[in-house]
Amino acid sequence: MAIKSKDLKILWGRSGNRCAICRIQLTQDASAAASTFSLGEQAHIVGDKDDAARGKSPLNSEERDSYHNLILLCPNHHTEIDKNEADWPVERLHQAKSTHELWVTETLSETIDHVKLAQQAAVSSIVDAAVDLCDLETWQAWTSWTLSPNQRWSKGKPAELFKFRQQVMAAIWPPDFEELRRATTTLSLLLHQACEKFMEHSDISGEHYREDRFYQRPAYNPNYDSDVEEFEAWQERCYALIKDATKAANWFADVVRRDVNPMFFATKGKFLITEGPFPDFSFRTRLLEYTESEKSMLPLPRNKRQSVAQ
Numbered sequence: 001m002a003i004k005s006k007d008l009k010i011l012w013g014r015s016g017n018r019c020a021i022c023r024i025q026l027t028q029d030a031s032a033a034a035s036t037f038s039l040g041e042q043a044h045i046v047g048d049k050d051d052a053a054r055g056k057s058p059l060n061s062e063e064r065d066s067y068h069n070l071i072l073l074c075p076n077h078h079t080e081i082d083k084n085e086a087d088w089p090v091e092r093l094h095q096a097k098s099t100h101e102l103w104v105t106e107t108l109s110e111t112i113d114h115v116k117l118a119q120q121a122a123v124s125s126i127v128d129a130a131v132d133l134c135d136l137e138t139w140q141a142w143t144s145w146t147l148s149p150n151q152r153w154s155k156g157k158p159a160e161l162f163k164f165r166q167q168v169m170a171a172i173w174p175p176d177f178e179e180l181r182r183a184t185t186t187l188s189l190l191l192h193q194a195c196e197k198f199m200e201h202s203d204i205s206g207e208h209y210r211e212d213r214f215y216q217r218p219a220y221n222p223n224y225d226s227d228v229e230e231f232e233a234w235q236e237r238c239y240a241l242i243k244d245a246t247k248a249a250n251w252f253a254d255v256v257r258r259d260v261n262p263m264f265f266a267t268k269g270k271f272l273i274t275e276g277p278f279p280d281f282s283f284r285t286r287l288l289e290y291t292e293s294e295k296s297m298l299p300l301p302r303n304k305r306q307s308v309a310q
Helices: 005-015 075-083 090-111 114-133 136-146 157-170 175-199 224-259 292-296 302-307
Strands: 041-044 070-073 152-154 202-205 208-211 272-275 284-287
Touching: 005 070, 005 090, 005 114, 041 075, 070 075, 070 090, 114 136, 114 157, 114 175, 136 152, 136 224, 136 272, 152 157, 157 175, 175 208, 175 224, 175 292, 224 272
Parallel strands: none
Antiparallel strands: 041 070, 152 208, 202 208, 272 284
16 A cells, blocks of 8 residues: 555655754755755654564555655665664654654745645545545556456446545645646546446346447347447447546656645556457557647646547
8 A cells, every 4th residue: 555645745845854863954855955955854763564664564555655654854864763763763764753752843934835734635635535445556457347358347436436526526625726727627527427338238148348349239129230330339338438537547657746745656657458369369558648739738627528539
């Protein structure tokens, strides 16, 4: 499990962008690191895994990655505490964190923009919702099933995407995050539309919704040719919406890295799709992204949304 953007914003804000031990000023962006700014590191107080430093604990993975178990450090002190567990037990690190955050509040409170911090925390909550509800961690895997000749969606996906769409609609966006608002809105719209389109011709089977090849019923179908044509048009529309949603996911991630969290999916990189198998049993992996001109027109107004994936 990854550290949520909301927890990162709270940690950096309450730490005053400073190491909790030496209080040197830190940066989140490696490209901005200079002699006066070290690259900050979010260290785990209880280790992120059982075999990590200070890792023996009943805490689950979500609790280990939460704000309450994180401390902001410079690279030197992060290395020191992990190599010297005897001198830096869990209790001492919690005390160091509390002492440092109290110092920040008493000493630096006038220099901290609390309104901006609150806005960033609110935006980070939406980013975290996108990661969870749109299943960004396994994007290529789950979308490959929606792009296969025998399409399927997990049983819980429609409710998750509807919840995400509602959360985006209800969000109050700070003015400094206008492009992120447009990218997130586009992502939520396209995924919701893709799900609704698939549900037009699908049946529940176990833990998944699977496509309904309605043209095969009844055994003798006098409208077979027209039904096949309708089915193929529907299937292509389903594919097109997922492909456009992938473009939106890449746009969304790019803006998050620029405006919210420079490390957002920085290791895993871009979101890809895998199509197939094709008649020759091959598969094709593709990177899909919007052009700048396409982004400038999104999200589409309601009366033009049906043509977004054409």
